[in-house]
Amino acid sequence: MVGPSAKPAAWHPRLAGVAPCETAIILGSGWSSWAENLVIECSLDYSEVFRTQENSIANVPGHAGKLHVATWGECRLLVFQGRFHLYQGLTAAQVSQTAQLAHAMGTQRLVLTNAVGGIAPELMAGSFVIIKDHLNFQGDNPLRGLSPSPFIDLCNLYCTDFYPDLKIWADQQGIALHRGVLAAVVGPSYETPAEIRALERLGADVVSMSMVPEAIMARYLGLEVVGLSLVTNPAAGLSTDPLQHQEVLQCGQDAQAHSSLLLDQLLSYWTAAH
Template sequence: MIVLPKLPDCLTNFCPEVGIVLGSGLGFFAEDMDVCGRLPYSQIPGFPTSTVPGHEGQFVYGELKGRKVICMQGRFHYYEGYSMKQLSLPIHLMHSLGISTLFLTNAAGGINTSYKPGDFMLITDHINFLGTNPLIGKGDENGLLFTDMSAVYDAHLRSQIRAWAKDSDILLHEGVYLATTGPCYETPAEIRSFATIGADAVGMSTVPEAIIARQLGIRIIGLSCITNLAAGLSEGPLSHDEVSQTADKVRDTFARLLVGSVELA
C-alpha cells in the first residue's frame, strides 16, 4: 500500500490538471510557467531526493496556457538505489492532487539510424528491460494489479501533437522507447540487440512511471529528446555532459513543443 506524505495546503488546494516529469537537462521548462509555488523534495517527509546533475529536486506548480500544471523538476531513477515503490511515489502523489494527464519527458540515446542528436520522439510504446516492475507485490486500492499495457501512450493526443508539430515546423519522430537500469551506458552489442527487437531509443527512466500512471488510469504522453546516438552508432564515448549540452541546445524548441502539447491536453 502506498502511504502518501502530508503536503502543504497551498499545493493540495492548487488542484493541477496536468503533471509533467522533466528529464535530464530539461528542468528549465518549469520556469516557462506562471509559477505559483515550489516545493523542494527535501521538505516532503519520506520523499526521495534527486542525486543526478540536471535534476533540481523540486515540484514547481503554476499555470501554463490556462492549464494548472505541476512539474517534477528532477526525477528519480532505479540506478540511484531507490526501490520501484519509491519511484512510483511521485506519480501517486500527483494523481492524488488531481492530474488527469501526465507528460513523461526524458533524454534518450538514438537507436533508429534516422535519428540525430537534437531530434524529438513521441513514444508510441515501450520495452521494459529493467528486470523488475513497480506493480510487483500485493495489490491494493490504488489500481489493478494485472494492468493492461496494450495502449499505454494516448493515441488520440499523440495524433494531435503530431499534427501540431508538423504545422509548427518541428521534426517529431514516433517510436519505441526501451528502458535499462543504467547507470552505465549500453554496449554496442546491446544496442544491436535492442534494434532487433524494435527499439528506436534507449534510456534509464520513464517506464516505471508510465506503468504506475497506466494503473491509475492517467492519460500518458511520452516525449524523448534524442541527446546522443547510442553506443556503436556514435564516433566517441558517451557522457552525461553530452546529454546536458544537447538538451541545452534545443531547449527553445523543446519548450515550444511541450507548451503546444500541454495546450492540446
C-alpha cells in the same frame, strides 16, 4: 505502497490546501528549463515532499528536485522538475512516487519527458520522439505487491491520438518529431554496443534509464499518459564519440527553444481534447 484510492505515504502539508491540478508533468534531463516560464503558485524541494531516505536527486546533474504547483494558460499544473531513477538504488515503486503524488493531487493526465539515446538511424541528436510503446528491461515493476489486482492491461498505455496534428505542426516549425518504442534499462552505466544491437532487433527505437516506472504506476492509478523524449545522442556503438552525461545536458540546452515550443503545443492539443 499505495493503491488506486490511497495517497502517498509522504507529502508536504502545504499541498493539503492546494486545489486539484488537471495535468502533471515530469521534466527529465534536458527539459528542466521549461518550468522557468510558468506562473508558480508554490514550490517545494523534493526532500520536503518525499520521505525516501535514499533520495539523492540533488546528485543527478540536470535534475533540480523541485515540485511546483503552477498555471499554464487556464490549466493548473503539477510540475516535477527532476525525477527519481532506479540507478540511485531505489525500487520501481519509489521511482514512481511522483506519479502517486500526481494522482493524490487530482491530476487526470501525466506528461513524462526524458532524454534518450537514438537507436533508429533517423533519430539524430536534437530530434524528438512521442513514445508509442515500451520495452521494460529494468528488472522491476512498481506494481509488485500491490492490492487490489496489479494485473493491468498496458495495451495503448501511451496516448498518441494527437500525434498526426502535432507532427504537421512540428514539420512547419522545422522540429524533427517521430513516434517510436522506448527501451528502458537500469543504468547508470551506458549500454554496450552489443546491447544496443540486441535492443534494435527487439524493436526499440530509443533507449533510456527512465519513464517506464512512472508510466506503469500512472496507468494503474487511472491517469492518461504521454511520453515525450529528446534524443540527445546516438546510442552506444553508433558513434565514435564516447557517451557522456554532459553531452546529454548540452544537447538539452541547445534544444531548449524547440523543446519548449513542442511541449507547449503538445499540451494545447492534449488538453483541448478533454
